[in-house]
Structures are given as structure tokens and as C-alpha cells.
Amino acid sequence: MGTPLVVMRDITKSFPGVRANDQANLVIHKGEIHALLGENGAGKSTLMSILTGLYRPDSGEIRINDQAVELHSPKAAVERGIGMVHQHFKLVKTFTVAENIILGLQTSGEYYHLPLIHNQIREFCQEYGFRIDPAAKVWQLSIGEQQRAEIIKVLFWGAEILILDEPTAVLTPQEATELYKMLRLMADRGKAIIVISHKLNEVLENTDRITVLRGGKSIGTVITKHTTEQELTTMMVGRSVLLDVPVKEQYHGDNILTLKQVSCLGNRGQLAIKQVSLEIAGGEILGIAGVAGNGQSELAELIAGIRSLEGGEKYIDGTNHTDSSVRTLIKAGVSYVPEDRLGTGLVPGLNAVDNFLLKSYQQSSSWFINWRQAVESTQAMIAKFDVKMASLLNPVKMLSGGNLQKLLLAREISADPRLIIAVYPMRGLDVGAMETVRKLLLAQRAAGKGILLISEELDELFALSDRIAVLHEGEVMGIVDPQAATIEAVGMMMAGKRMLKQDAV
Amino acid sequence: MRCEWMAKIHFEKRNTTAKWVLFLVPILSIVVGLCFAGIFIVTTGKNPLDVYLLMFEGAFGSAYGLSETVVKAIPLMLTGLGVSLAFRMQLWNIGAEGQLYMGAMGATWLALRFPEWPAYLLLPGMLLLGFLLGGIWGLIPAIPRAFLKVNETITTLLLNYVAILWVDYLVYGPWKDPNGFNFPITAPFSENAILPVLGPSRIHVGLLIAFVATILLFVILRYTKWGFEIRVSGESAVAAQYAGMNYVRNILLVMFISGGLAGIAGMTEVSGITQRLQHGISPGYGYTAIIIAWLARLNPWAIVVVSFVFGGLLVGGYSIQTSGFSAATVAMLQGAILFFVVGGEIFIEHRLRLGGKGGKP
Ligand SMILES: Nc1ncnc2c1ncn2[C@@H]1O[C@H](COP(=O)(O)OP(=O)(O)OP(=O)(O)O)[C@@H](O)[C@H]1O
Ligand SMILES: [Mg+2]
Numbered sequence: 114m115g116t117p118l119v120v121m122r123d124i125t126k127s128f129p130g131v132r133a134n135d136q137a138n139l140v141i142h143k144g145e146i147h148a149l150l151g152e153n154g155a156g157k158s159t160l161m162s163i164l165t166g167l168y169r170p171d172s173g174e175i176r177i178n179d180q181a182v183e184l185h186s187p188k189a190a191v192e193r194g195i196g197m198v199h200q201h202f203k204l205v206k207t208f209t210v211a212e213n214i215i216l217g218l219q220t221s222g223e224y225y226h227l228p229l230i231h232n233q234i235r236e237f238c239q240e241y242g243f244r245i246d247p248a249a250k251v252w253q254l255s256i257g258e259q260q261r262a263e264i265i266k267v268l269f270w271g272a273e274i275l276i277l278d279e280p281t282a283v284l285t286p287q288e289a290t291e292l293y294k295m296l297r298l299m300a301d302r303g304k305a306i307i308v309i310s311h312k313l314n315e316v317l318e319n320t321d322r323i324t325v326l327r328g329g330k331s332i333g334t335v336i337t338k339h340t341t342e343q344e345l346t347t348m349m350v351g352r353s354v355l356l357d358v359p360v361k362e363q364y365h366g367d368n369i370l371t372l373k374q375v376s377c378l379g380n381r382g383q384l385a386i387k388q389v390s391l392e393i394a395g396g397e398i399l400g401i402a403g404v405a406g407n408g409q410s411e412l413a414e415l416i417a418g419i420r421s422l423e424g425g426e427k428y429i430d431g432t433n434h435t436d437s438s439v440r441t442l443i444k445a446g447v448s449y450v451p452e453d454r455l456g457t458g459l460v461p462g463l464n465a466v467d468n469f470l471l472k473s474y475q476q477s478s479s480w481f482i483n484w485r486q487a488v489e490s491t492q493a494m495i496a497k498f499d500v501k502m503a504s505l506l507n508p509v510k511m512l513s514g515g516n517l518q519k520l521l522l523a524r525e526i527s528a529d530p531r532l533i534i535a536v537y538p539m540r541g542l543d544v545g546a547m548e549t550v551r552k553l554l555l556a557q558r559a560a561g562k563g564i565l566l567i568s569e570e571l572d573e574l575f576a577l578s579d580r581i582a583v584l585h586e587g588e589v590m591g592i593v594d595p596q597a598a599t600i601e602a603v604g605m606m607m608a609g610k611r612m613l614k615q616d617a618v
Numbered sequence: 619m620r621c622e623w624m625a626k627i628h629f630e631k632r633n634t635t636a637k638w639v640l641f642l643v644p645i646l647s648i649v650v651g652l653c654f655a656g657i658f659i660v661t662t663g664k665n666p667l668d669v670y671l672l673m674f675e676g677a678f679g680s681a682y683g684l685s686e687t688v689v690k691a692i693p694l695m696l697t698g699l700g701v702s703l704a705f706r707m708q709l710w711n712i713g714a715e716g717q718l719y720m721g722a723m724g725a726t727w728l729a730l731r732f733p734e735w736p737a738y739l740l741l742p743g744m745l746l747l748g749f750l751l752g753g754i755w756g757l758i759p760a761i762p763r764a765f766l767k768v769n770e771t772i773t774t775l776l777l778n779y780v781a782i783l784w785v786d787y788l789v790y791g792p793w794k795d796p797n798g799f800n801f802p803i804t805a806p807f808s809e810n811a812i813l814p815v816l817g818p819s820r821i822h823v824g825l826l827i828a829f830v831a832t833i834l835l836f837v838i839l840r841y842t843k844w845g846f847e848i849r850v851s852g853e854s855a856v857a858a859q860y861a862g863m864n865y866v867r868n869i870l871l872v873m874f875i876s877g878g879l880a881g882i883a884g885m886t887e888v889s890g891i892t893q894r895l896q897h898g899i900s901p902g903y904g905y906t907a908i909i910i911a912w913l914a915r916l917n918p919w920a921i922v923v924v925s926f927v928f929g930g931l932l933v934g935g936y937s938i939q940t941s942g943f944s945a946a947t948v949a950m951l952q953g954a955i956l957f958f959v960v961g962g963e964i965f966i967e968h969r970l971r972l973g974g975k976g977g978k979p
Contacts, residue, residue: 417860418862419859419860438862439859439860439861439862440862440863440864441862442862443861443862449860451860453856456854456856456857457854457856457857457860458857458860459857460850460853460854460857461853461854462853462854463849463850463853467846467849467850470846471850471857471861472861472862474843474846475843475862477843479843480842480843480844481841481842481843482841482842482843482846484841
């Protein structure tokens with residue numbers, strides 16, 4: 114294979130209380146797509162942050178083109194052709210896509226002509242099969258679109274080594290396929306691609322080699338063609354894991370959520386939800402399928418009270434909550450796991466105890482917060498839901514992506530809600546944690562709660578939901594029974610084809 | 619080749635900042651600032667060390683100097699606390715100066731209108747009115763900020779000029795003391811409108827008020843539900859809304875209290891120090907407060923400490939003025955020290971690395 118493009122040797126990096134990387138090794142060749150696998154908190158993001166100059170290793174060596182390099186800063190890494198799309202995006206929300214790209218360009222002293230950049234971005238999109246409006250403000254974009262902007266930004270720098278931290282976690286299956294097609298194109302042109310992912314089938318299908326991390330150590334590198342899902346999970350977890358979904362029992366109570374012909378506006382002022390009527394009974398999981406950006410986040414925010422209704426009525430446990438405030442809805446038992454975990458669902462700069470209190474502090478009638486009790490409850494919750502963190506008092510932005518998600522879910526479930534709105538709850542979780550979350554959701558269902566599960570993973574929706582509603586451009590195309598319907602039929606509806614009457618449940 | 623080491627200096631973001639760094643950096647910065655300003659003192663033909671000694675003695679070396687330093691620290695503490703509260707919520711209230719003037723105006727109105735009220739009524743009344751008027755001055759820019767997202771930095775700044783000019787109008791016009799030889803001052807307050815002093819000094823009860831405000835603010839931020847809301851809102855407005863916190867109400871309330879604290883500073887200045895309203899009652903306390911709040915990292919206790927240091931800087935400056943330095947030189951000295959203290963902040967967030975390898979993270 115010739116000399117490797119990147120060699121990371123014996124990299125060790127400790128944070129207060131944890132050793133995130135422990136003599137980890139990684140070898141990357143030109144023209145390959147290399148996957149980095151490992152459980153939540155295994156140290157994948159940290160290792161890549163070292164390669165991009167964000168962190169300095171405590172010890173170890175990085176060689177690029179057989180030359181030892183010191184990556185002092187992200188800028189130094191960019192100059193060596195290393196670009197990264199992070200798990201949590203680093204875009205300026207009030208700027209447009211094009212402006213963000215200009216911000217990232219490291220050449221100084223030049224004057225940028227915006228229309229020119231717009232054109233370049235459009236050409237770029239065309240070349241790699243992207244769609245994005247260069248003039249759109251970032252805050253108006255869905256998370257999926259924001260990621261596209263990030264990818265374009267890094268590509269624009271002319272990165273030779275492209276690192277993507279869980280890129281497909283926020284993409285639809287189709288978008289993911291497109292992304293990998295594009296990555297393959299780039300690899301064929303001699304670039305090296307490193308992808309972090311928790312989705313084994315996607316990794317097995319699209320990559321050339323795979324390196325597995327466990328507890329900060331590199332367990333080994335395998336050639337994708339010669340490995341299996343079982344071998345990979347064993348390497349990741351250190352034992353074999355069952356990949357089955359538990360069997361669920363039917364139970365139906367009274368309606369917990371009723372939406373009657375509700376409508377609401379999106380961020381850009383367009384109608385994002387159009388006259389949607391839905392019902393969720395106690396002990397039922399209603400899945401929402403749809404391509405990202407078809408009104409899912411708006412639907413969730415509408416139910417949670419963050420977005421006000423343009424029309425229609427909303428009932429929870431039979432009570433009219435059409436105009437209720439977020440606080441009233443929380444009191445009425447609405448839990449909400451938002452798409453944007455860090456920043457909306459969790460406060461990045463505050464610690465786990467503060468974040469645990471984020472909603473529940475309102476419950477006590479006293480003016481004061483009982484910190485001792487809060488610390489105890491947080492500890493109990495973290496133990497119960499197996500959230501791994503070095504210290505309760507560190508800002509939660511230091512947690513690994515998977516543990517963030519666990520912390521958020523743990524808080525929302527601990528509130529003992531009536532209704533749980535879960536938006537992409539499995540995103541970024543490792544196999545083991547995904548199993549845990551599935552069980553958690555099913556346990557909540559068994560306890561008679563209503564669950565709205567928004568997901569892009571049809572497999573997941575079919576496995577967990579009692580009914581699946583398909584959303585397209587803010588309208589419900591149909592509601593199907595996953596026992597009876599086919600994935601193809603749902604796929605057609607996701608593309609905008611309305612369901613035939615006789616299929617309805 | 620000689621200059622190679624230059625290329626090897628890097629700033630690196632610290633993961634965590636040790637406690638000692640927080641203390642050492644500002645102290646070193648002050649030393650560097652003094653050295654820098656020393657160069658200019660040398661050009662005037664004086665020995666910088668002598669001058670600094672004089673300044674230090676002036677501010678801390680005698681009972682009188684010390685008490686003057688405390689007197690200056692009182693309005694700095696109150697305005698600093700006010701500003702810090704707004705900063706917690708990422709509300710950039712730089713209007714403490716104007717809020718101070720409005721508080722002074724409110725207190726003065728009551729003192730002139732009801733001079734015969736007993737002190738136990740008049741003083742609390744003045745305090746309340748000072749708080750109220752300062753608060754309203756903070757609230758005015760908060761309303762467009764909360765509802766229309768109008769940037770409060772500019773509106774609070776502009777309102778400073780309105781407040782200062784308004785006070786000027788009153789002391790040059792309708793409130794001017796007829797027996798004041800045409801000076802821009804109001805009539806002196808009655809006995810009942812004057813804050814008692816602590817012992818034989820100019821230190822007035824305002825010091826206790828400032829301490830109470832410090833303790834209250836600390837308790838509110840640390841232990842109350844409302845303080846928790848402010849911390850969350852400051853870190854992430856979206857999360858605050860997600861959690862059902864009333865973001866708009868909190869903006870209004872925080873700006874009101876922030877302005878109110880500065881208003882109290884105005885009240886204690888007119889009631890404790892000048893004992894009447896006059897032109898230029900504040901030498902820019904409200905602006906210095908911004909720097910104090912920032913250097914103290916918004917921590918109420920640290921604000922108390924930093925306010926004393928800045929009070930000393932002011933008093934030390936006055937004391938060398940009496941030994942032949944122009945007011946301009948003194949201002950430059952203070953400016954240089956400030957410049958380095960503020961500039962030194964980068965070392966709190968970042969570390970300097972020399973050379974390629976070495977140095978533990
Ligand atoms: N800045 C930081 N400060 C303290 N601890 C950190 C920091 N960044 C990461 N960690 C810790 O280091 C460990 C490895 O984290 P890392 O983010 O690399 O995991 P990961 O493999 O990317 O996990 P995930 O799949 O959940 O994203 C975790 O225990 C995490 O809490
Ligand atoms: Mg990660």
C-alpha cells in the first residue's frame with residue numbers, strides 16, 4: 114500500500130478523571146474510507162480532535178506523509194490538509210451558509226465576492242450531488258441541512274484528509290447513501306476519509322478498513338471485506354451482544370394526546386405543519402416516519418408548546434392545551450427529547466446536576482433549590498441509566514455524544530411523564546446503549562405512557578411502533594400498521610404519495 | 619535561524635484553569651502595567667518607584683487614604699454588582715452610569731421635596747426611589763430587547779447621555795440652589811436626608827448597603843430557583859425556553875434590578891458624599907463597573923475585592939496629583955494599568971507554549 118498518509122502512534126490523552134485515549138494507534142492510507150468504531154465514550158471523538166489540532170496528546174506521535182508533525186492548533190491541521198466535520202456543528206447560526214464558508218477559509222487579505230462564492234458553492238453541490246441554498250441563514254436550516262453546510266465548508270478548504278464524526282446520525286437513509294457515494298468519489302481521487310459511526314451495517318457496506326477503539330485503547334484494525342457484524346461488536350464491547358429487539362405486548366389505554374387539524378409555522382415563516390390530526394393512546398408508540406425537514410421537529414415543538422398553533426386544537430389527557438405554555442405542558446406530563454441535545458435539551462456549560470434540574474426545579478413550591486437533594490437524585494439517575502461521566506460537576510459539554518443522549522433521556526423519563534416526545538432518540542448511541550433505550554421506551558409503553566417516536570430509521574420504527582404516521586411536507590400521508598405494511602409502502606408515502614383508503618388503520 | 623523561536627510561540631486554549639492562575643494573572647498584569655507606565659514617568663524626570671509608592675501610600679497608607687478608598691469602592695461595588703447580574707444573562711448593560719444618575723435624581727427629588735421627614739422615613743424612601751428610577755432606566759432598553767430583539771448595548775449606552783444631561787438640566791435649571799452662587803448644584807440636603815457615617819470618617823452606611831446587596835445577590839444566584847433560571851438563560855436562551863422558563867419576564871426583571879443597583883449607588887453618592895445633587899457626581903463609576911464585573915468573572919465576592927483595588931487606584935491617582943502630576947498623566951497611568959489587566963485575561967483562557975515539544979498540558 115505504500116507509505117501511509119497518516120500514522121497516529123501510541124496516542125495518550127487524559128482529561129481530569131478519565132483517560133480518553135490510551136496508547137491508541139491509527140494508520141490511514143490515501144484513497145481509503147476508514148471507519149472508527151467503538152462504544153460511547155471509547156475515545157473516538159477525542160482521537161480525531163487530536164488529529165485536527167483541537168487537543169494536544171499527552172504523549173504519542175503523529176506522522177503525516179512519514180513526517181513527524183506537531184499540530185498545535187486547528188489552523189495547523191487545516192494547513193496539513195486535515196478537515197473535520199464535528200458531532201456538534203461549529204457554524205455561526207446568524208450567518209448564511211456562504212458566510213460560514215468564508216469564515217472558515219484561511220487565506221487572508223483577499224476580498225470575497227459573495228455572489229461568486231454562491232456560484233462556487235452551487236457548482237460544488239452539483240459536482241457531489243448536494244442541495245443547499247448558499248444564502249440561507251444557518252439557524253433556518255434543519256440539522257441535516259446544517260451538516261451539509263459543514264461538509265461543504267470543510268471540502269472548500271481543500272482537505273486531503275476528511276474526518277466525519279457520526280455524519281450519518283443526522284441523515285436519512287437516502288442522504289446517507291448519497292454521502293457515501295460522494296465520499297467514495299473523493300477517495301477515488303486520492304483523499305483519505307475517516308468516518309466515525311455506530312451503524313455497523315453502513316460501515317460494513319461502505320468502508321475499506323475499520324479500526325475499533327475500546328476504553329481509549331485501539332483494539333485492532335480489520336479489513337471490512339473480511340469481517341462480520343458479530344466480530345466487530347465483540348471487538349467493541351469485549352463480549353458478544355444480542356442484536357434482537359424484545360417482543361412487545363399490546364396494551365391500549367385512553368387517548369393521551371389528541372391533535373385536531375393542527376397547523377403551525379416553521380422557522381422561515383412557511384406553513385410547516387398543515388392540518389395534522391393524530392392520536393396517541395396510553396401504552397402506545399406512535400412512530401413518525403419522514404424525510405428530515407418535512408415537519409418532524411415542528412410537530413414535536415408544537416406538541417411541547419414551544420411553537421404556537423396557527424390553527425387546530427391540542428388535548429392532553431382530555432384537557433384542552435391548545436394555548437398552554439411550555440411550563441403548563443411540562444406540568445401536564447409532556448416530556449420532550451429534542452433533536453438538538455446540546456444547547457436545547459441540555460445546557461452545555463452547566464453540570465449534570467444543573468441539567469438534571471432544568472425542568473424539575475419548578476416542582477418545589479419553595480423559592481430555594483435543595484442542592485443536596487438534587488445531587489443525590491442526579492447520582493441515582495446516572496447510576497440507573499448508566500451514564501458515564503468523570504465528575505458530576507464538569508460541564509456536560511465534556512461528555513461523549515452517546516452519554517449526552519443517555520443523560521437527556523434519563524432526565525426526561527425520570528420526570529415520570531404521561532407523554533414522551535422522542536426525536537431521533539437512538540442517534541449516536543452504540544449498540545449496547547441503543548438496546549438500553551429501546552428497552553426504556555418499551556418499558557414506558559408498558560407503564561401506560563404515550564410515546565411519539567420520530568425517527569428516520571425505518572427498521573427502528575417498524576420494530577418499536579404500534580402505528581406509523583408518515584409525514585411529507587407537513588402533512589400526514591397516512592397511518593399504517595407496521596405488522597401489515599411494508600417498508601416500501603412507507604417509503605412511497607415518505608416521497609409524497611398519499612395512502613390508499615383501504616390500507617388505513 | 620535566530621528568530622526561529624518566535625515561530626514556536628503558540629497560544630493554546632486551556633482545558634481547565636487552575637485556581638492559582640486566576641489570581642496570579644491579574645497580579646502579574648498589574649506589575650507589567652506599572653512597568654509600562656513607568657517608562658512614561660521616567661520621561662517626566664521622576665522615579666516611577668517613588669511615584670508608585672506615593673500612590674500606594676495615598677490609597678492604603680493612612681487611615682484617611684484607606685477610608686477614601688472605601689468611599690470610592692462603595693459605588694463601584696453597587697454598580698459592579700448590577701452590571702454583573704445583567705451580564706449573567708448575556709444582557710450587555712453598559713448603562714450603569716446613566717442608571718446611577720437616575721437613582722441620584724430620584725433620591726434627590728424626595729430629599730428636596732420632603733426635607734422635614736424623619737430620617738427613618740426619608741432615607742429608606744430615597745433608597746427606594748433611587749432603586750426605582752435606576753431600575754426604570756434599566757427597564758426601558760430591556761423592553762425593546764425582550765420583545766423586538768433590539769440590541770441593548772447601544773440603547774443602554776445612549777440612555778447614559780440622556781440621564782446625565784437630564785441631571786445637568788435640573789442642576790443648572792429648576793433645581794439650582796438659589797444660594798449656590800450660580801454653581802450647578804441643588805440646595806444642600808436636610809440633616810435627615812444624609813446617610814450616617816461609620817466612625818470618624820467619610821465612610822457611610824452605603825458600605826453596609828453594598829455588603830447586603832452582595833450577600834443577597836450571591837444567595838439569589840446560588841440558591842434560588844430564580845437564580846437558576848438566570849444561569850440557564852445566560853448559558854442558553856433556547857434551553858431556557860425549552861424548559862418553560864419565562865425568558866422575556868426574566869430579561870425585564872434582570873435589567874430592572876441591574877439598573878436598580880446602580881440607582882442605589884447614585885442614592886448613596888448624593889446622600890452620603892455630596893449631600894446634594896450636582897453636575898458630574900460620578901467620575902465614570904458606571905463604566906469602571908463593567909471592567910470590575912468582568913475581571914471578577916461576575917462573582918459577587920470577587921466584585922467586592924476588585925472594587926477596593928479600583929477604589930485604591932482612583933484615590934492613589936488623586937494623591938499624586940497633589941505632588942505635581944497633571945490629571946491627564948494620572949488618567950494615563952490608570953489607563954495603562956487597566957489595559958494590561960484586561961489584556962492579561964487571555965492567559966486565563968490560554969497558555970503560552972514555547973518550542974515544539976515539552977510542557978505538560
Ligand atoms: N473536554 C473533555 N473534558 C473532560 N472529559 C472529556 C472531554 N472530552 C471527552 N471527555 C471524556 O473522554 C471520554 C472519551 O470521549 P469521546 O468523546 O472521545 O468518546 P466517543 O468515543 O466519541 O463517544 P461517543 O460515541 O459517545 O461520541 C469520555 O469519557 C468523555 O467523557
Ligand atoms: Mg463522539
